[in-house]
Amino acid sequence: MCGIIGVIDRNRQLMDGGKIRESLAMMDERGSGEGAGYVAYGIYPDYKDYYALHVFFDNIRENKGALDTLLEKWGTIVHDEQIKTYEQPNIRKVHTPWRYFFRPDRSLMPKSTTPDEDIVTHLVMKVNAEKNGALIFSSGKNLGVFKAAGWPEDVANFYRIEDYKGYLWLAHNRYPTNTSGWWGGAHPFNLLNWSVVHNGEITSYGTNRRYIESFGYKCTMYTDTEVVAYLVDLLVRKHGLSEKLAVRALAPPFWEEIDLMPPKEQELNRAIRLTYGPALMNGPFAICVANEHSLVGFTDRIKLRPLVSGESGDRLYISSEEAAIRRIDPDVENISMPKAGEPVIGRVYS
Amino acid sequence: MSIGSTPLKFKVSIDPDRCMSCGRCIENCSYGVYRKEGDDIRINSRNCVACHRCLAFCPRDAIDIEEKPNDYRSHPLWTREVREAIFNQAKTGKIILAGMGNAQPYPVIFDRLVLDACQVTNPSIDPLREPMELRTYIGKKPSSLTLKQLPDGEVELITKLTPNLQIETPIMIGHMSYGAISLNAQTALAKAVSRIGTFMGTGEGGLHESLYPYQKNMIVQVASGRFGVDINYLERGAAIEIKIGQGAKPGIGGHLPGEKVCADVSCTRMIPEGSDAISPAPHHDIYSIEDLKQLVRGLKEATEWKKPVFVKIAAVHNSAAIAAGIARSSADAVVIDGFRGGTGAAPRVFRDHVGIPVEAAVASVDAKLRQQGIRHKVSIIASGGIRESADVAKIICLGADAVYIGTSALVAMGCRVCGTCYQGNCAWGIATQKPELVKRLDPETNSVQVENLIHGWTLELAELMGAAGINSIESLRGNRDRLRGYMLDEGLMEVLDVKTVGA
Numbered sequence: 001m002c003g004i005i006g007v008i009d010r011n012r013q014l015m016d017g018g019k020i021r022e023s024l025a026m027m028d029e030r031g032s033g034e035g036a037g038y039v040a041y042g043i044y045p046d047y048k049d050y051y052a053l054h055v056f057f058d059n060i061r062e063n064k065g066a067l068d069t070l071l072e073k074w075g076t077i078v079h080d081e082q083i084k085t086y087e088q089p090n091i092r093k094v095h096t097p098w099r100y101f102f103r104p105d106r107s108l109m110p111k112s113t114t115p116d117e118d119i120v121t122h123l124v125m126k127v128n129a130e131k132n133g134a135l136i137f138s139s140g141k142n143l144g145v146f147k148a149a150g151w152p153e154d155v156a157n158f159y160r161i162e163d164y165k166g167y168l169w170l171a172h173n174r175y176p177t178n179t180s181g182w183w184g185g186a187h188p189f190n191l192l193n194w195s196v197v198h199n200g201e202i203t204s205y206g207t208n209r210r211y212i213e214s215f216g217y218k219c220t221m222y223t224d225t226e227v228v229a230y231l232v233d234l235l236v237r238k239h240g241l242s243e244k245l246a247v248r249a250l251a252p253p254f255w256e257e258i259d260l261m262p263p264k265e266q267e268l269n270r271a272i273r274l275t276y277g278p279a280l281m282n283g284p285f286a287i288c289v290a291n292e293h294s295l296v297g298f299t300d301r302i303k304l305r306p307l308v309s310g311e312s313g314d315r316l317y318i319s320s321e322e323a324a325i326r327r328i329d330p331d332v333e334n335i336s337m338p339k340a341g342e343p344v345i346g347r348v349y350s
Numbered sequence: 351m352s353i354g355s356t357p358l359k360f361k362v363s364i365d366p367d368r369c370m371s372c373g374r375c376i377e378n379c380s381y382g383v384y385r386k387e388g389d390d391i392r393i394n395s396r397n398c399v400a401c402h403r404c405l406a407f408c409p410r411d412a413i414d415i416e417e418k419p420n421d422y423r424s425h426p427l428w429t430r431e432v433r434e435a436i437f438n439q440a441k442t443g444k445i446i447l448a449g450m451g452n453a454q455p456y457p458v459i460f461d462r463l464v465l466d467a468c469q470v471t472n473p474s475i476d477p478l479r480e481p482m483e484l485r486t487y488i489g490k491k492p493s494s495l496t497l498k499q500l501p502d503g504e505v506e507l508i509t510k511l512t513p514n515l516q517i518e519t520p521i522m523i524g525h526m527s528y529g530a531i532s533l534n535a536q537t538a539l540a541k542a543v544s545r546i547g548t549f550m551g552t553g554e555g556g557l558h559e560s561l562y563p564y565q566k567n568m569i570v571q572v573a574s575g576r577f578g579v580d581i582n583y584l585e586r587g588a589a590i591e592i593k594i595g596q597g598a599k600p601g602i603g604g605h606l607p608g609e610k611v612c613a614d615v616s617c618t619r620m621i622p623e624g625s626d627a628i629s630p631a632p633h634h635d636i637y638s639i640e641d642l643k644q645l646v647r648g649l650k651e652a653t654e655w656k657k658p659v660f661v662k663i664a665a666v667h668n669s670a671a672i673a674a675g676i677a678r679s680s681a682d683a684v685v686i687d688g689f690r691g692g693t694g695a696a697p698r699v700f701r702d703h704v705g706i707p708v709e710a711a712v713a714s715v716d717a718k719l720r721q722q723g724i725r726h727k728v729s730i731i732a733s734g735g736i737r738e739s740a741d742v743a744k745i746i747c748l749g750a751d752a753v754y755i756g757t758s759a760l761v762a763m764g765c766r767v768c769g770t771c772y773q774g775n776c777a778w779g780i781a782t783q784k785p786e787l788v789k790r791l792d793p794e795t796n797s798v799q800v801e802n803l804i805h806g807w808t809l810e811l812a813e814l815m816g817a818a819g820i821n822s823i824e825s826l827r828g829n830r831d832r833l834r835g836y837m838l839d840e841g842l843m844e845v846l847d848v849k850t851v852g853a
Contacts, residue, residue, distance in 0.1 A: 177471050201472040203819035206747075206831030214720040239494040245505065254481050268507045274491045274514065275726070277824035283472050284819070301821065302480055304473055 002199035003027030003173040004187075005319040006288035007328065008295040008346040013314065014042060015169065017161030023327040024152040024171045027320060030199075033090075035174030035186035036155040037147025039195040040166030041292055044142045047101040050078050051120050051192075054138035054145055056095035056183055063133030064098070070127070074119050075104035083146075088158045091150040095135075095183055097159075099144070117192055117237070121217075124191060128220040135184050140193040143292070147172075147186040155186075167348070168295060170288050172197040178223050189226045193291040194233050198225040199320055200285030200305045211278035231279050232289050243289075243345055247298045249276035251341040254301070288318050294347040303340035310335045316346030353437050360398040361419035364391060368412035375404035375413060380777040380787055381770075401768040403777035435698065448698040449771040449781075451598060451690040451735060451757065452705075458690075459709040459838070460741045464851060466832040467817040475821050477812040483822040484808060484815075486752050488589075489514030489658045489682040491726040512682065513658055515589055517752065518547040519808040520823060521742060523800075524687075524733050524754030525571050525591065525662075527553025529606045529615045529627065530694040530771070531760075532788040533560065534796075535780045538763060540564035541797035546804055549588060551754070554604060554629060556618035557583055569660065572649065574603055575629035577619040581652060589682075590649050591660040592642070594633070597691030597708070597734035599700040600664030603629035607695075610774050610783045639672075643679035650680055658682035665689060665711035665734065666704075670718035676728065677719055683729040685754065686711045690735030692757040694781055695772030708734045709748060713846045716749025716828055739810035748846060749828045755804075762803040763796040 005023050009015060017038060024036065044052050053071075057063045071077050083097040106115035124136045138145035143166070146159040152173050156162070172187035188195045202208065202224040209219050209227055215238075217230040228250075235246040249272050252258075258269045273280070284304030288297045297318035299307045310317045310325045310332040317325040317332060325332050338344050362383055364375075371391060376384040381397045384404065398415065405413050422430050431453075438446055468474040475482070489512060496508040523539050530553060537560065543550045544567040551569045552561075556578020561568065570587030572579050584590055595601065606627035616623040636642050646659050661676045662685035663669065669686060676684045688708025693701070712732045719725040732745045733754035742753050761767065764778040771781035779791030820826050834851040835843045843850060 201819075203468070203472055203832075204825030204829060206829035207825050207827055209831075210720055210828050214723050214725065241495075241497070242505075245497070255483055255485050256481065264506075268505065271492070271495055271507055271509060271511055273824075274487055274511060275493070275495055277491070278725075278828070280822055280824045282820045282822060282825035302475070 002175050003030035003320045003324065004171070004197040004199050004286065004288055005317070005324050006170045006197065006290060006295050006297060007315060007317045008168045008290070008348070009315050010346060010349050011314040012042065012167040012348055014165035014167055016163070016165045017156065017169070019328045020169050020171050021153055021156035021161055023319075023324045024156075024173050026324045026327045027173050028151065030175060030320060031152065031173035032175045033151040034176050034181050035147070035149050036152035036172060037145060037174075037186045037188050038156065038159075038161055038169065038171045039138070039143060039145045039188040039190060039290070040164050041143040041168035041290065042166045043144055043164045044101070047079065048142040050101040050103050051116075051139055051141055052144055053100040053102050053136050054083065055098045055100065056135045056137060057098055058095060058133035060096055066132060067127065067134045070123065071100065071102055074108060074123060075102055077101070078103055084160070085158050086160055088150070088154045090154045091148055091158050097146075114237070120192060121233075125216075125218040125220070129218045131220075137184060138190045140190060140195070141292070143190075143193065143195070145188050145190045145195065147188065148183050149181045149186060168290055168292075170195055170197045170290055170295075177201075182222070184221055185223050187225060189221065189229045191229045191233055192237075194229045195290050196225055196229045196232070196287060198228060198285060198287045200287075200300070201283050202227065202281050202285060203283030204281055207278050208281060228281070228287060228289065231281075235276070235279065243294060243296050244343055245272065247296060247341070247343040248272055249279050250281050251298055251301050252276075252280060253341065286320060294345060296343050296345050297338070298343040299338070299340055301341045306337075307344075308335060308337055309344045316344070318344055318346075353440060355396075356434055356437050357418070357420035357422070358395050359418065360395060360400050361416045362393050362395045362398050363414050363416070364393065365412045365414070368410045370410055372409060374407045374409065378403045378407045378777060380775045380782075380784075399768045399770040400766065401770070401777050402766045406764075446698040447695050447772050448701050448769065449693065449695060450767055450769040451692045452702055453769070454702045456707070458735075459707050459842070459846075460735075460737075460744055462836050462838045463709070463744050463833050463846075463848065464836055465740065465743055465747070465814060465818065466834070468819040472819045474819055475816040477816045480816070480821060482812040482816060484519050484811060486517050486520045486823060487514040488517065488729045488731065488752060490728065493723075493726050513656055514682070515549060515658055517549065519804060519811070520746060520752040521804050521807060522548050522569075522731070522752055522754050523550035523759050524756040525551030525553040525569070525593065526756055526760075527555030527571075527606075528558050528618055529553075529555040529610055529783070531780055532782055532791060533558055533614065534788050534791040534793050535760070535763060536561060537793040538791065538796035539759060539800060540567065541793060542800035542804065543567045545797070545801055548804065551591060552578075552587070554578070554593060555615070556620065557586055558614070558618045562586065573629055574631070574633045575627060577621060577627055577629070580620070584649065584653050587657065589658040589660060590653065591662055591685065592633075592645060592649070592681075593662045594636070594642070595662070595664035595666075595687070596693065597664045597687035597689050597705055598693035599696040600666050600689075600705045601631060602697070602700060603631045605629070605695060607772075607774070612783050615783060639675040639679070642676065646679045646681045660685055660731065662687060665706045665708050667706060669706070669711045670714040673715040673728070673730075674718050674722055674724065677724045678727070681728060683731055683751070684715070685731040685733060686715060688732070688734030691733060692760075693771075708732050709745065710842065710845050712745055712750050713748045713830075717847060720828075739807040739814065742807060743811055743814045743826065744833060746823065746826050747829050747833045749830075751827060758803065759800050762799045763791065
């Protein structure tokens with residue numbers, strides 16, 4: 001099960017989290033009250049040039065000092081503070097959420113062409129693999145993930161999600177099977193500016209994980225979803241594929257379709273499948289992936305999970321259910337159901 | 351004779367109430383077990399190898415074959431096999447030859463691995479109703495693609511792919527040479543692979559002219575003896591395989607006795623008739639990994655870089671590092687041949703005691719190549735002891751791209767795994783060059799049987815994948831999360847990178 005929703009305003013008009021909360025709560029039938037989360041882009045305009053690291057500390061006194069030292073070793077902490085939370089009767093606050101605005105010292109990775117990103121990725125992988133009472137669950141610029149174990153409305157109220165204003169939102173209502181009640185296991189998953197929400201189960205996880213780990217990523221969250229964020233990062237940021245071709249690699253056409261394509265197209269699609277065979281994601285899934293420029297929704301190759309899209313002016317909505325979209329925008333138009341493996345892509349105008 | 355005769359291996363008896371003295375057993379037995387004396391059929395059980403040819407052709411089910419009719423005094427250390435090997439060597443002073451694969455009762459790792467299936471949280475996929483992709487490409491893959499964005503929004507592929515073999519099922523037939531097996535047996539295999547759309551190996555015996563029509567489904571082998579190798583041979587193959595070693599006898603070369611080198615075999619192998627064909631233990635131009643790299647490139651140059659080149663090694667302790675070296679050459683695939691791999695003839699001491707199981711070797715090769723970020727540079731073909739479709743699924747989960755089968759394909763043609771291939775007397779017309787025995791094997795009928803076997807396995811593989819919620823074989827490859835070890839020890843589970851059942 002699980003319910004997902006994503007919305008982008010292509011003109012970068014900001015939306016507060018209130019409607020998203022209501023929309024996600026529409027899909028409570030898809031969840032079990034053990035995990036929900038939100039990510040919003042454009043929420044930290046005052047610190048937009050710094051990496052916003054959201055961290056769950058098990059214990060501030062025990063665990064924070066070590067992280068501060070590590071961050072100072074690799075750059076500068078421009079500002080840090082506790083993320084404001086508001087007590088909810090149904091949420092047990094097992095972690096203290098914290099935010100850092102961090103500037104990496106790029107001279108420390110002289111051989112890299114993307115030193116800032118590589119330093120932040122390195123820190124995220126290192127901290128999360130070490131499991132020393134700190135988990136970095138959000139690491140992009142001008143964006144932030146807010147998640148916890150609980151029902152969507154409780155998690156939203158815990159963070160007062162309506163106080164955040166973003167031009168792009170993803171949200172997730174979780175029905176966990178692998179890791180119940182673990183805050184780190186709630187969606188969205190994020191790395192740098194990539195965020196992912198996912199409904200389903202990836203049966204190819206073992207293959208995907210071993211593939212992505214051979215490029216230096218580390219899967220540390222005990223769940224199949226994080227691998228999607230890393231795969232997209234690899235394919236788009238490191239290998240330079242467009243979002244459309246990245247989705248083609250992750251949920252490619254069948255050979256019988258490729259065999260019927262015109263020669264040039266056939267050659268391209270064969271090359272994608274041969275090169276990215278281990279990145280192919282199998283099993284039932286509907287996924288929304290976002291970065292600061294775009295929102296992409298797609299399903300597995302035989303569409304074993306629902307995905308609906310709709311538009312309203314500059315806004316593109318992608319969700320598990322039409323009802324959830326209509327909750328935000330009753331006058332939504334162009335409701336459509338993308339075919340298996342075909343991406344729905346929304347991009348900001350500038 | 352101080353040792354005297356050893357107890358019978360098999361005791362053959364005929365039920366007189368059922369026998370109608372038709373004599374088919376006499377005609378069919380190529381080992382001289384039966385003879386006619388007056389109206390009676392007499393039996394010499396000592397010659398029996400349990401190839402079951404007589405049993406299969408007795409119209410009345412009158413024949414019984416009993417294994418080990420006489421007991422030795424039992425002893426856990428001094429087994430029957432050990433004692434008989436000593437008797438044998440005490441008499442002959444020679445190396446003991448044996449056939450087929452490893453005959454020691456080591457545990458079979460395949461049988462201690464179980465596959466996964468979907469329930470509730472993810473639906474299984476029904477291959478009867480949904481597409482199920484088993485298509486596999488064997489060869490080098492790029493690590494990433496270079497693309498050019500065109501003004502019209504289209505994308506142009508700049509990266510040039512190196513030639514790959516395309517197979518519709520991840521099952522190929524391994525190298526069994528003309529000489530080791532008969533031409534009729536090779537022809538049956540060739541017909542089968544060309545109909546299925548897969549490949550078979552020629553072995554180190556050259557390519558007989560009559561097989562030229564099937565050459566686009568043949569992988570030609572270059573082994574240390576270089577028998578049958580010339581440019582014509584190389585150009586005919588769909589791919590070329592350099593054989594460094596063989597799972598049944600790692601570290602040593604091959605030996606085809608002169609009796610099996612008839613006129614036709616001599617032409618195909620390019621050696622004098624009746625001469626022993628002895629392949630040296632190493633290639634005399636390969637004494638290091640750089641030398642191998644040069645041979646790979648030499649073969650590629652000779653065939654204008656149009657054909658994939660494979661390198662076959664026996665599964666040994668250091669396979670992973672060796673494979674990593676091979677992956678760094680221009681080779682397109684590495685074949686890992688496990689210690690259960692069959693053979694026509696191998697010294698018993700090698701067959702039973704040298705090498706490691708293919709499951710562990712493939713798991714460590716796959717892991718090492720991933721660790722070094724070079725897994726895409728080479729495909730992994732697993733061979734040696736693949737007995738059923740479940741073995742294929744399991745070895746692919748452990749990291750193989752495809753498998754070679756050998757013994758299984760022979761069994762599909764009637765082989766009973768009697769293990770006496772080296773005698774050249776095969777009653778089934780498989781491992782023999784005697785014309786009267788070879789003609790027993792009809793290439794057409796037998797090709798259908800081999801085709802049926804691979805087809806059946808392919809269907810089962812599709813069902814296993816569907817049950818695991820996987821519709822493309824890429825997603826099974828190296829997916830060790832879909833395996834669990836049952837009664838495997840911790841050390842081995844670490845090597846295989848699988849969890850225990852229940853975890």
